Amino acid sequence: MSDRFDEIRRQIAENDERVIALVNRRLELVAELWQLKAELGLDVVDPDRERRLRERLASANAGPLSPGGVDRLVTALLELTKRELGA
Numbered sequence: 001m002s003d004r005f006d007e008i009r010r011q012i013a014e015n016d017e018r019v020i021a022l023v024n025r026r027l028e029l030v031a032e033l034w035q036l037k038a039e040l041g042l043d044v045v046d047p048d049r050e051r052r053l054r055e056r057l058a059s060a061n062a063g064p065l066s067p068g069g070v071d072r073l074v075t076a077l078l079e080l081t082k083r084e085l086g087a
């Protein structure tokens, strides 16, 4: 295969590893926030906050991911967070 082919694959792998590291960091931060919410007697799940998160990320998206793609990604992220943290 060409050098460019290998280089593209290397960059894809590097990006994928960054995505995993960022998702792990996100989980740590949400876990910390939920601990504080629990101490304050608040519900950990906040549908209004989730709606605003969805709107903010839709606005921040510069593409090529489609608006529908952003929405699916946010849905997956929120579901994953709740499953991992046991909400």
Ligand SMILES: C=C(O[C@@H]1C=C(C(=O)O)C=C[C@H]1O)C(=O)O
Binding pocket: 030, 033, 044, 045, 046, 047, 049, 050, 053, 077, 078, 081, 082
């Ligand atoms: C992170 C929060 O808690 C919950 C988890 C969210 C998330 O995974 O991003 C978003 C909203 C809440 O349902 C928050 O209230 O900000």
